[in-house]
Amino acid sequence: MNKILKGDCIEQMELIEKKSIDLIYLDPPFFTEKKYTLQNRERTKEFSFDDIWGSNKEYASFLNDRILLMYDCLKETGSIFVHCDKSGEHIIRSILDKVFGEKNFQSEIIWSYKRWSNSKKGLLPAHQNIYFYSKTKNFKFNTIYTAYSETTNIDQILQRRTRDKHNKSIYDIDEKGRAKLGDKKREFR
Numbered sequence: 791m792n793k794i795l796k797g798d799c800i801e802q803m804e805l806i807e808k809k810s811i812d813l814i815y816l817d818p819p820f821f822t823e824k825k826y827t828l829q830n831r832e833r834t835k836e837f838s839f840d841d842i843w844g845s846n847k848e849y850a851s852f853l854n855d856r857i858l859l860m861y862d863c864l865k866e867t868g869s870i871f872v873h874c875d876k877s878g879e880h881i882i883r884s885i886l887d888k889v890f891g892e893k894n895f896q897s898e899i900i901w902s903y904k905r906w907s908n909s910k911k912g913l914l915p916a917h918q919n920i921y922f923y924s925k926t927k928n929f930k931f932n933t934i935y936t937a938y939s940e941t942t943n944i945d946q947i948l949q950r951r952t953r954d955k956h957n958k959s960i961y962d963i964d965e966k967g968r969a970k971l972g973d974k975k976r977e978f979r
C-alpha cells in the first residue's frame with residue numbers, strides 16, 4: 791500500500807513503525823544558504839522553502855535529528871540513499887558515518903550534468919552526490935539486469951576463467967587449446 795505523509799518529516803516519522811522500511815531516498819535541503827520559490831504551471835500557487843541555516847552546526851543538527859529517526863525506521867536489511875551536493879556533502883557524509891557506521895557505506899552515485907558558462911571563475915559545478923549506506927551488512931539489494939551493450943564482447947564474457955600456478959586469473963582452455971565456456975550469463979528480463 792502506498793501512502794503519502796505530509797509535513798515535517800521529524801513529526802511524520804513518529805507515525806511510522808520502527809524497523810518497517812526497506813528503502814529511504816532522502817533529498818534534503820542542500821545547505822546552499824538560499825531561499826527557493828517555485829510556481830505551479832498555471833502560476834496560481836507558489837511554493838517556497840528555506841535553505842538558509844547560518845552555520846554548519848545548525849544544518850548538521852537539523853539533519854542529524856532526522857537521520858537518527860530514519861535509522862530507527864529502517865529494517866535491519868534496509869538502506870538509505872541521500873542526495874546532496876558540494877555545499878553540504880562533507881557534513882552529510884560525517885553524519886551518515888556516525889549514524890550508520892563507516893563500514894555500512896556501500897557506494898556513492900555521481901549524478902552528473904552539463905552546463906556551459908564562462909561567467910564563473912573556477913570550475914563549474916557539474917555533479918551531485920547520492921550516498922548509499924545500508925543499516926547492516928545483510929542488506930537487501932535487488933539486482934536489475936539489462937541487455938548487453940552493442941560493444942560488449944559477449945564471447946569473452948562467456949569464457950570460463952581459472953587460475954594458473956601463480957594464482958593469476960586466466961582463461962580456461964581444453965586439451966585442444968579451445969576456450970571453455972562458463973555458466974550462461976543472466977539475460978535481460
Ligand SMILES: C[S@@+](CC[C@H](N)C(=O)[O-])C[C@H]1O[C@@H](n2cnc3c(N)ncnc32)[C@H](O)[C@@H]1O
Pocket residue numbers: 797798799800817818819820838839
Ligand atoms: C532539495 S529540495 C528537494 C526537492 C524534491 N526532491 C523535489 O523534486 O521536489 C528539499 C525539499 O525538502 C523539503 N523540506 C525541508 N525541510 C523539511 C522537513 N523538515 N521535512 C520534510 N521536508 C522538508 C523542502 O520543502 C524541499 O522541498
